[in-house]
Amino acid sequence: MVLRRILVVSRHTEVQQLAGRIARQVLVADDPREAVDIAATVVPDLILLDDLAQPGEIRTILDSSYNNYSHRPGIILAGNSSIQPPWLAQFEPDANIEYLPNTNDYEQLQKILSRIQSRARVESPGDINDFFADDLAASVSMTGKSKAVLHTLKMIKLVASSTCNPVLIMGQTGTGKELVAKAVHVIRHPDAQFVAVNCAALTANLLESELFGHVRGAFTGADKDKTGLLELAGEGTIFLDEISEMPLDLQAKLLRILQEKTFRKVGGINDLVCKATIITSSNRDLRQECRANRFRRDLYYRLSICPITIAPLSSSERRDDIRLLAEYFLKTSTVCPAKAGKITSLTEMSIEALEKHTWPGNVRELRNVIERAILLETTDKIGLSSILIEPDETVLSCVVRDASCDEIRNMHNPKTSAGDFSLDKAERELIARALQESGWQKTRAAALLGITRATLYAKVKQHNIQKGTYLPKTEQDDQPCPLEQEAVTAA
Ligand SMILES: Nc1ncnc2c1ncn2[C@@H]1O[C@H](COP(=O)(O)OP(=O)(O)O)[C@@H](O)[C@H]1O
Numbered sequence: 001m002v003l004r005r006i007l008v009v010s011r012h013t014e015v016q017q018l019a020g021r022i023a024r025q026v027l028v029a030d031d032p033r034e035a036v037d038i039a040a041t042v043v044p045d046l047i048l049l050d051d052l053a054q055p056g057e058i059r060t061i062l063d064s065s066y067n068n069y070s071h072r073p074g075i076i077l078a079g080n081s082s083i084q085p086p087w088l089a090q091f092e093p094d095a096n097i098e099y100l101p102n103t104n105d106y107e108q109l110q111k112i113l114s115r116i117q118s119r120a121r122v123e124s125p126g127d128i129n130d131f132f133a134d135d136l137a138a139s140v141s142m143t144g145k146s147k148a149v150l151h152t153l154k155m156i157k158l159v160a161s162s163t164c165n166p167v168l169i170m171g172q173t174g175t176g177k178e179l180v181a182k183a184v185h186v187i188r189h190p191d192a193q194f195v196a197v198n199c200a201a202l203t204a205n206l207l208e209s210e211l212f213g214h215v216r217g218a219f220t221g222a223d224k225d226k227t228g229l230l231e232l233a234g235e236g237t238i239f240l241d242e243i244s245e246m247p248l249d250l251q252a253k254l255l256r257i258l259q260e261k262t263f264r265k266v267g268g269i270n271d272l273v274c275k276a277t278i279i280t281s282s283n284r285d286l287r288q289e290c291r292a293n294r295f296r297r298d299l300y301y302r303l304s305i306c307p308i309t310i311a312p313l314s315s316s317e318r319r320d321d322i323r324l325l326a327e328y329f330l331k332t333s334t335v336c337p338a339k340a341g342k343i344t345s346l347t348e349m350s351i352e353a354l355e356k357h358t359w360p361g362n363v364r365e366l367r368n369v370i371e372r373a374i375l376l377e378t379t380d381k382i383g384l385s386s387i388l389i390e391p392d393e394t395v396l397s398c399v400v401r402d403a404s405c406d407e408i409r410n411m412h413n414p415k416t417s418a419g420d421f422s423l424d425k426a427e428r429e430l431i432a433r434a435l436q437e438s439g440w441q442k443t444r445a446a447a448l449l450g451i452t453r454a455t456l457y458a459k460v461k462q463h464n465i466q467k468g469t470y471l472p473k474t475e476q477d478d479q480p481c482p483l484e485q486e487a488v489t490a491a
């Protein structure tokens with residue numbers, strides 16, 4: 001199970017590393033006070049504390065989350081003893097706190113995470129189901145009801161209910177390959193582990209010891225035995241993301257596992273049995289990779305028995321998904337808790353602009369555009385001026401229909417028109433806005449932007465942003481737009 005965002009309140013590197021294994025984004029707070037501050041700005045899925053945390057500090061975090069969050073994160077206290085601190089019992093069950101006795105116990109951690117998530121889910125609102133085609137899609141939050149999504153769901157069910165192992169998922173970057181992998185897992189091994197590893201993110205040696213584990217003394221620095229992810233997956237699923245990036249010699253070892261269903265730890269002599277379902281994904285054309293001798297042909301044939309393919313967001317079959325996804329991200333985003341529930345919809349023009357874009361980054365790019373729009377928007381509807389998309393020249397050709405004054409104002413003004421695609425400028429504006437919104441509190445602003453404080457400092461310097469830095473929309477808001485003026489004159 002991989003979470004989106006974890007807030008770690010600990011200076012211990014092993015606790016921070018643990019967070020890195022289970023979340024895509026890790027925010028670190030030095031103390032509980034800073035944690036409250038960060039969590040008030042970007043709501044994490046989970047808060048991870050170490051055993052230095054005091055009951056009073058946890059209470060403070062909980063109290064602030066009762067007041068602020070639309071969705072309350074679970075809390076894990078990572079300790080170093082099999083006995084949990086007795087004071088934990090004083091917290092009410094809906095505080096959703098769990099104790100992890102050992103920071104190296106990844107398996108236990110996954111079980112704790114499942115419990116925390118299932119409790120959180122019970123509390124979530126009901127109408128969210130409008131976004132999903134069926135229960136399976138809802139269980140992994142796969143939004144979309146287009147023909148293409150229905151076809152993918154059909155394939156997932158077909159493959160998951162067969163004994164097909166390995167499973168290959170193909171699709172451009174950001175199309176949701178990991179969600180599909182989870183959906184296969186949910187059907188096949190609902191109660192077992194889902195372990196993911198990104199083959200592109202690790203060096204060959206690291207990847208090998210991550211996957212297979214190692215025995216003590218296998219190489220310099222291997223001072224104790226390590227359990228590999230294949231072993232951790234147990235009878236569940238191991239997801240090998242971006243398999244095309246796996247080094248060739250490791251591909252050979254993977255092929256051996258697929259054929260013989262056994263593997264050895266690095267430096268080990270015992271054969272371990274692999275019972276997990278192996279799901280792989282690729283955004284590259286693996287046949288072409290074979291032709292270029294970057295991917296083993298025999299492994300490709302082994303993987304591609306019954307591939308599940310996901311259509312890119314730009315395909316005409318998925319056009320209907322764009323509106324649904326945009327609305328879903330608007331509804332569920334936690335990027336700006338202060339605006340939670342206040343921005344209720346998108347204007348037709350914004351949707352039209354979204355539908356015309358070619359989405360090279362697919363759903364991931366769309367989610368980022370919506371989150372950026374939530375930050376930028378100052379009204380209760382996301383208008384075209386808050387939709388900043390990387391250039392593909394389609395937005396400008398948007399038909400002026402149902403345009404609000406605000407939108408026309410922005411189309412008339414070259415400084416903020418949706419056709420102004422300078423990324424550099426957008427970044428400067430976004431940072432200035434985050435600083436303004438956080439009252440120039442850099443920790444909060446960094447959290448809001450999803451970057452570290454150090455990066456924020458560097459960017460503030462790079463863009464020469466100072467208090468009072470020009471923010472186009474806010475300034476123009478004071479000037480009447482051409483239509484308003486005309487209306488006044490006519491009256
Ligand atoms: N159909 C979908 N509904 C909701 N979110 C989606 C959908 N497809 C992708 N996403 C989101 O987009 C992001 C990228 O998805 P991911 O599975 O990591 O893509 P990939 O592995 O194909 O690059 C994730 O945050 C994921 O939750």
Ligand SMILES: [Mg+2]
Binds near residue numbers: 241
């Ligand atoms: Mg991925």
